[in-house]
Amino acid sequence: MSHERASANPANLAGATVRVVVADDQELVRGGFAMILDAQPGLEVVAEAGDGLEAIALVDEHRPDILLLDIRMPRMDGLEAARIVCARGDTKxxxxTTFDLDDYVYDALRAGVSGFLLKDVRRDDLVHAVRVVAAGESLLAPAITTKLIAHFAARPASGTLSPGRLAVLTQRERQTLELIARGLSNAEIAETMVLSEHTVKTHVSNLLTKLGLRDRVQAVIAAYESGLVTPGA
Structure with missing residues (x-):
């Protein structure tokens, strides 16, 4: 059963609030995540769902900025729910996930998911993840995410990006894409390429537009699928 929430977070009155829906079939886990997020300034959990169908309905109703979504759920699993939500609108x-669900991770990345967290995530990392993704970035910093992407992006899949598609990129954009795929942040890329962070952000925006990609996660997949970066290299 879904649960609407009346937030007591004073920051919600300020305007620039990140609105979140939490979906997990385990009530204690779901409630714990919601409690942590709702206690943070500038974050508001607007609803909770116990399965994928409820999650989709609540996203349609509330239009949140972020959907925090478990992969394993009854009626409709998180992967199918993620495909639908990512295809419909701007909710990220x-x-x-857990280590034993690796096969789902790759499919979810291709569907447009903006990041992954392990179920035993620390409080601070959970809050950081929501803020990072809401700000338009993708959650590639944690080592687990980068390793999962590196492992699965090499698998054959329909719609694989051909190496020739990268010809539309400038040399700087191509180098930026390679460093994104290796898990570097904009600040780290700027330091590596001896550029300003603003210039790096411009390169990232340009390469996403030229390749028709939604975000940095899809950029990582494109880099591996095109052969620009190979796992373990």
Whole structure:
């Protein structure tokens, strides 16, 4: 059963609030995540869902900025729910996953998911993840995410980006894409390429537009699928 929430967070009155829906079939886990997020300034959990169908309905109703979504749920699993939510609108999806669900991770990345967290994520990392993804970035900093992407992006899949598609990129944009795929942040890329962070952000925006990609996660997949970067290299 879904649960609407009346937030007591004073920051919600300020205007620039990140609105979140939490979906997990385990009530204690779901409630714990919601409590942590709702206690943070500038974050508001507007609803909770116990399965994928409820999650989709609540996203349609509330139009949140972030959907925190477990992969394993009844009626409709998180992967199918993520596909639908990512295809419909601007709500960004962060998946909750475990090591034994690796096969789902790659499919979710291709669907447009913006990041992954392990179910035993620390409080500070959970809050940071929501803020990072809401700000338009993708959650590639944690080592687990980068390793998962590196492992699965090499698998054959329909719609694989051909190496020739990268010809539309400038040399700087191509180098930026390679460093994104290696898990570097904009600040780290700027330091590596001896550029300003603003210039790096421009390169990232340009390469996403030229390749028709939604975000940095899809950029990482494109880099591996095109052969620009190979796992373990």
């Amino acid at each position: 999806v962060i998946m909750l």
